[in-house]
Amino acid sequence: MRTDLVVDALQMALWRRHPDAGTIVHSDRGSQYTSWLFGQRLRSAGLLGSMGRVASSVDNTMMESFWSTMQRELLDTRSWDSKDQLASAIFEWAEAWYNPQRRHSGIGYSSPVDYEHAYHRQVTSDVA
Structure with a gap:
């Protein structure tokens, strides 16, 4: 999966749902979710990233x-x-x-x- 795809999905969720600051966004540890761009978009929206354990x-x-x-x-x-x-x-x-x-x-x-x-x-x- 490409980083731009998950960033676009995040933008769509922000636009549609208007989450409160501090909302937790949980993902696995795929490279698209650990990317600088995805993390920056989370931070700029006031969201908190959460990642599961490897291979769990x-x-x-x-x-x-x-x-x-x-x-x-x-x-x-x-x-x-x-x-x-x-x-x-x-x-x-x-x-x-x-x-x-x-x-x-x-x-x-x-x-x-x-x-x-x-x-x-x-x-x-x-x-x-």
Whole structure:
């Protein structure tokens, strides 16, 4: 994976979600996440980087689960004619299905988007 890809993903997350200063961004120790550019973008946004231990999938269980789900629900369902077609399908699966619609038992059968909205409503009402 290229550094510019993860920096672009970080920028997209900053634009869409407006995380609070001090929000923790957890990753593995891939070179793209240990790069100066990625670290600089985290710092300039007031975010804190966190990295799992080397060769420890336990530190990254949520992402391991995500990749397994994508493999089962999307990648293993058909073959792809081009890298562009695959990239488009992955984006569509994540942004139009997995995050806004797919229900997850670990978060009360809510979608990730609905769960995050409920969390922010709760935090806002606790402050008020």
